[in-house]
Amino acid sequence: MEKIVFIEDETTLQKMLGAALKEAGYSVITASDGETGLAAVRAEKPDLVLLDLILPKMDGFTVLGEIKKDEATAHTPVIVLTNLESAEDVGRVVALGATTYLVKANYDLPDIVLKIKEILGK
Amino acid sequence: MLLKFLRQFNIVRGCREDFNVSVWKCPTFLFVLMGVAVTVSTLTAYFIASRFDQDPQISALLALGTAGIVLIIGHIIIQSFAKIVEVSRLKSQFLDxxxxxxxxxxxxxxxxxxxxxxxxxxxxxxxxxxxxxxxxESTNKMVNIVNTLLDIARIEAGRVTMNFGRFDMRESVKKIIALRAHDLEAKHSTIELWGEEVIAPVLADPFRTRLVIENLVDNAIKYSREHSSIVITLRQENDRVMFEIKDKGVGIPAHEHKNIFQKFFRASNEFSYQTKGLGVGLYLVKFIIEASGGAIGFESQEGVGSRFWFSLPVYKYKT
Structure with a gap:
């Protein structure tokens, strides 16, 4: 079973997408802040990371940078899932090595699951 | 007519309505004041210098005095502009x-x-x-309103990112029409989709292009009369896909055609039709279409209806 670490501080969104992913057959580990999320990525070595940008303790940009800096996790695809959409934010995330950038409010839940399936080649 | 022409020279009124500041903080007024100061000082300097031409020190002193006055007024003008820029930045940040x-x-x-x-x-x-x-339907409308406000703030700050991709216009138009079922029912009106059944996809920012179509469809519904029919036509013209929407609505008065794509524009006759809106929809629509390499236009006749159209480049498959 493929493993996904989902870092999102909004509990409602975390619960909803987490449930949809479990239903789609993935093993999901959730984290509500950047520090815990990064620790989970390092410990679990997931197949994919879903990352919000505005997070307590450590923001998503830093988490992404740390994931890509570490040889053990650098190859892990990271989907940035946020409601920020300014040119600066997108540019920073792309430069840091994110696989793709999705604006949460623009997608229905099944569409996000579909994108994840595409990236994991399922 | 003459009164309207003269009104544009009323600086005090302009300061109050455009900048919402007192005349002493208003760049337009200060600029005129600086012009008056320079002219008066130059003329005074000329008369005094011609009278006391034996004493060049007086002329030099006058020139120095004029430069001082101009510098002070210039400084106040720059400060006023700096304040306006700062307020605008804070407003955009707050909106964000x-x-x-x-x-x-x-x-x-x-x-x-x-x-x-x-x-x-x-x-x-x-x-x-x-x-x-x-x-x-309401959630989608609210997401659109927030995205519109966000995009306006981004346009003003010059930081809009277009995320180009493949976009199926016909599919999207169908979905949007389906989501307007309640609004159409309330007006006892219909939307018909004409044109080619299979149409090439376009190269555009999918979410923003959907916002464009939604804005045009919503306007057509809002300004239509009851029991009327709105027609959307999709067709391909060479390497462009053309979208056209025609309504039999209130139309836009001819003298307001030039302002239609301006921010916060609201046609003067629309209140008679009790409509609501931000007044930024068409401003954003034009920006999105032009930023996508497309073209946009309209024809409208008051009391008859409007026809809005835009075209976008066909998406070319990677080989």
Missing amino acids: IISHQLLTPLTALKWSASTIESDGTSPESAKQQEAYMIIK
Whole structure:
């Protein structure tokens, strides 16, 4: 079973997408802040990371940078899932090595699951 | 007419209405004041210098005095502009934060609605089904309003990112029409989709182009008369896909045609039709289409209706 670490501080969104992913057959580990999320990525070595940008303790940009800096996790695809959409934010995330950038409010839940399936080649 | 022409020279009124500041903080007034000061000082300097031409020190002193006055007024003008820029920056930042905060609960609503749908457990009774449709339509409308406000703030700050990709116009138009079922029903009106059944996809920012279509469809519904029919036509012209929407609505008065794509524009006759709106829709629509390498235009006759169109480049498959 493929493993996904989902870092999102909004509990409602975390619960909803987490449930949809479990239903789609993935093993999901959730984290509500950047520090815990990064620790989970390092410990679990997931197949994919879903990352919000505005997070307590450590923001998503830093988490992404740390994931890509570490040889053990650098190859892990990271989907940035946020409601920020300014040119600066997108540019920073792309430069840091994110696989793709999705604006949460623009997608229905099944569409996000579909994108994840595409990236994991399922 | 003459009064209207003369009114544009009323600086004090302009300062109050355009900048909302006192005349002493208003760049237009200060600029005119600087011009008057320079002219008066130069003329005075000329008369005094011609009278006391034996004493060059007086002329030099006058020139120095004039330069001093101009510098002081120039400094006040720059300070006024700096303040206006700062207020505008804070306003955009505030709008950005508020919009972002609104998007989180809206995302939860949108995801909830799509979960109900994808789960196959759609509400059973007609009443529940209608309530569910209202939640879905309203959520989409709110997401659009927030995205519109965010985009306006981004355009003003010069930081819009277009995310280009493949976009199926016909599919999107069909979905948008389906989501307007309640609005159309309330007006006893219909939307017909004409044109080619199979049409090439376009190269555009999918979410923003959907916003463009939604804006044009919503305007057509809002300004239509009851029991009327709106027609959307999609067709391909060489390497462009053309979208056209025609309504039999209130139309736009000819003298206001030049302002239609300006920010906060609201046609003067629209209030008679009791419509609501931000007045930024068409401003954003034009920006998005032009930023996508497309073209946009309209024809409208008051009391008869309007025809809005835009074209976008065909998406070329990678080989």
